[in-house]
Amino acid sequence: MTIKGDLLIRGGTIVDPARNFLDKADILIRGDRVVDIPVDEKIQAEKVIEATNCLVLPGLIDYHTHLFHSGTQIGIYPDSALLPQGVTTAVDQGSAGVTNFDSFFKTVVNNSQMRIFAHLHASPAGLSTLTRSLEPIDPNLFDAECARSLFKKYDKELLGLKIRQSKEIVGEWGLAPLKATVQMANTLGCRVVVHTTNPPGEVEELVSLLRSGDVFTHVYQGKGSNIINERGKIRQAVREARTKGVLFDTADGRGHYAFSVAKAAIADGFEPDIISTDIVRGSLYERTVFGLPLIMSKYLNLGISLEKVVKACTSAPARVIGMEGKIGTLAPGAYGDIAVFQLKEIPLHIQDVFGEVLTCDQVFIPQMTVLNGRVVYRSLEF
Numbered sequence: 001m002t003i004k005g006d007l008l009i010r011g012g013t014i015v016d017p018a019r020n021f022l023d024k025a026d027i028l029i030r031g032d033r034v035v036d037i038p039v040d041e042k043i044q045a046e047k048v049i050e051a052t053n054c055l056v057l058p059g060l061i062d063y064h065t066h067l068f069h070s071g072t073q074i075g076i077y078p079d080s081a082l083l084p085q086g087v088t089t090a091v092d093q094g095s096a097g098v099t100n101f102d103s104f105f106k107t108v109v110n111n112s113q114m115r116i117f118a119h120l121h122a123s124p125a126g127l128s129t130l131t132r133s134l135e136p137i138d139p140n141l142f143d144a145e146c147a148r149s150l151f152k153k154y155d156k157e158l159l160g161l162k163i164r165q166s167k168e169i170v171g172e173w174g175l176a177p178l179k180a181t182v183q184m185a186n187t188l189g190c191r192v193v194v195h196t197t198n199p200p201g202e203v204e205e206l207v208s209l210l211r212s213g214d215v216f217t218h219v220y221q222g223k224g225s226n227i228i229n230e231r232g233k234i235r236q237a238v239r240e241a242r243t244k245g246v247l248f249d250t251a252d253g254r255g256h257y258a259f260s261v262a263k264a265a266i267a268d269g270f271e272p273d274i275i276s277t278d279i280v281r282g283s284l285y286e287r288t289v290f291g292l293p294l295i296m297s298k299y300l301n302l303g304i305s306l307e308k309v310v311k312a313c314t315s316a317p318a319r320v321i322g323m324e325g326k327i328g329t330l331a332p333g334a335y336g337d338i339a340v341f342q343l344k345e346i347p348l349h350i351q352d353v354f355g356e357v358l359t360c361d362q363v364f365i366p367q368m369t370v371l372n373g374r375v376v377y378r379s380l381e382f
């Protein structure tokens, strides 16, 4: 019998951590889905792409992005910025709040090809005041009723709440904004993603407020109290939080990681659950963010295995988003979202904001991106 399909990607090395699969294999797409290729069957495809010497990954999921280009000064255009980087799904982390989420949905989510999800900022106007001033953080301004109606209206796209807990943002409020956000999330039945750079007080106190499923973002940040204790090990409270089900996301940005923290954590067995960028207008195509493939390269060169790096940008965030098995995997029946890379030996130096330099020699270079079975990016050389 002959199996028919629209797109065949042939001869690549498939990395699909959702199925514990890392081997040479072909991928067949029919319509917008991956189809099973039974052994010894002949394949007939409309379009055949040779991917020899390439890594074939599920379309990447960037769990921490800023995409509100029409309503903030930091937002990027999702399709043009992210599809060429192999990213087919993105989560906006709190660019919009209750006063401007409708506008975010209409101008960004509705106008993009790629899959977009979002966390609603607990502060009503999201990040629309950046970069002139920080978001107002007085918990009395939070509007749970308005949030509730938005969660009802956008039940597929809205995944949870976002709050930023840096000293310079919260001032005298300390951890009160996080407490109020968790309380609001309890009534909405959703997750909280908390930004943790230079936190007010110690990490122990912050992390103790998080519930199973909440996300501690910028896990390797190095300003103020961080996840490493004075003995250079992971703090006990941080380990306990992970055991409880709190998730840890990198969201590196330009300044939200320190190699000293990342190296100590990884040496102590504390690898990230999710690897993401925190990409904004000023860091797109700029080192040291550039895009998700560069952030992935960084962690690969910090000693995290290929399978784990890919998992942290595919099946792990797919599960958090509630799309397990549908995206973030190349299993038959999943959406035809694919990212083809070459792992090239390019000498590359990445410097963190503390001046420490990491030399990378293995770098993910995007070759082709497929979204819903359609080629949406291809390098001229591929």
Ligand SMILES: [Zn+2]
Binding pocket: 064, 065, 066, 093, 251, 278
């Ligand atoms: Zn962010």
